Amino acid sequence: MQNGSVVRRTRKMHSDIWQFRWREKTTNGKTIYRRRQIGTVDQIPDLETARKAACLLVPDLNARMAKLNPVSMTISQLCSHFEQSELCLTNTWRSYSTKNIYKVYLKRWIIPKWSEHHLSDIRTIEVESWLRSLPIARSTCAKIRNVMSVLFNHACRYEFFDGNPIRLVRQSAKWRSPPVVLTAGEIRTLLEGLKIRERTLVFIAASTGIRQSELFALKWGDINFSAGTMNVARSIVHGFVGPCKTESSQKPVPIHPRVCEALVKWKEQSPYRRPEDWVFASRHSDGEQPYWGQAILRKYLRPAARELGIETQFGWHTFRHTYSTLLRSVGTEFKVMQELLRHSTIRSTLDVYTQANTPAKQNAQAAVMSLVFSSQ
Numbered sequence: 001m002q003n004g005s006v007v008r009r010t011r012k013m014h015s016d017i018w019q020f021r022w023r024e025k026t027t028n029g030k031t032i033y034r035r036r037q038i039g040t041v042d043q044i045p046d047l048e049t050a051r052k053a054a055c056l057l058v059p060d061l062n063a064r065m066a067k068l069n070p071v072s073m074t075i076s077q078l079c080s081h082f083e084q085s086e087l088c089l090t091n092t093w094r095s096y097s098t099k100n101i102y103k104v105y106l107k108r109w110i111i112p113k114w115s116e117h118h119l120s121d122i123r124t125i126e127v128e129s130w131l132r133s134l135p136i137a138r139s140t141c142a143k144i145r146n147v148m149s150v151l152f153n154h155a156c157r158y159e160f161f162d163g164n165p166i167r168l169v170r171q172s173a174k175w176r177s178p179p180v181v182l183t184a185g186e187i188r189t190l191l192e193g194l195k196i197r198e199r200t201l202v203f204i205a206a207s208t209g210i211r212q213s214e215l216f217a218l219k220w221g222d223i224n225f226s227a228g229t230m231n232v233a234r235s236i237v238h239g240f241v242g243p244c245k246t247e248s249s250q251k252p253v254p255i256h257p258r259v260c261e262a263l264v265k266w267k268e269q270s271p272y273r274r275p276e277d278w279v280f281a282s283r284h285s286d287g288e289q290p291y292w293g294q295a296i297l298r299k300y301l302r303p304a305a306r307e308l309g310i311e312t313q314f315g316w317h318t319f320r321h322t323y324s325t326l327l328r329s330v331g332t333e334f335k336v337m338q339e340l341l342r343h344s345t346i347r348s349t350l351d352v353y354t355q356a357n358t359p360a361k362q363n364a365q366a367a368v369m370s371l372v373f374s375s376q
Helices: 049-054 058-069 076-086 098-114 124-133 138-157 184-193 196-209 257-269 293-307 315-330 334-341 348-354 357-374
Strands: 005-009 019-027 029-040 235-237 238-242
Touching: 005 049, 019 049, 029 049, 058 076, 076 098, 076 138, 098 138, 098 235, 098 238, 124 138, 184 196, 184 293, 196 257, 196 293, 315 334, 334 348
Parallel strands: none
Antiparallel strands: 005 019, 019 029, 235 238
16 A cells, blocks of 8 residues: 655646656566646645645555455555545435444444455454454444445445455344333423423424434424424534435424424524524524534433433433334334334334333233133
């Protein structure tokens, strides 16, 4: 792997140019020096800018050289090429939050362990044993395994390598304990004890199952009060506005009249009421940015819940799990649940988000007992 160099070349009839230079080795071991024009001094005024432009060429250069000799390509080189081509801001194939998560797994787990390993040295059993030795949740191990698989698929797509050894790695994503859900009584208690801003946020989250990134990305123009619907058009993560997680996520969400009433009351108090304003615009940024969800959760919701006697440790996503579970407890059809939660597949709705609460299980058991012993 090399970074090359940048030099300035003079020309008699035209402006000077910046050249990017590097070396390559042929199959017989001979070194050949290559060069490529970056731009003229009129386009790129100084050496520092020229070096930044040359940095964009380095991943493709090293990847092309590795392609000629795939055995020499390391995981570190592959990660570098993957980040430059797939995780850059200009690539819209993945959402901003997904790119951030990929970067975290690469930096924290994959690169420290495997960076110096060549692609041809990666073995299925070795990766499987490593994942099982990590002192983290199985679901996190499964995500690491999936990111590694994506890396090798990337290598295959660019013809840097001809196989994916991660495909056969076995790693369970089963939870050691089920996700936390709130009861209907806990939600009611929480709503009664909150101030209007937090109450409106919880009201929307608990009654629609909307994701945190979508909740704080709402604008007043997205809400149709007369039709009782909410258009989820975008998401916001770490202040970065992007598309929703999936195409299914962008479907209109029905909102109950009581939620509409809560939104109207909140709008009357908010100084930011134009259609293009954030529904939960932050006063600290003069309405330019919405509030940060985790700050609201940490400073207001959890302390209020403790004062109200709610011991359950919850987050924004808890409301989504709770909504799914409560939908099922009132006998909602599976397809309707999928549409309301805006999942791409019904499997996510049933396997990941929905639990049977204790009263529902007791009622089902009582019905079976009644059927069995009805003749006695």
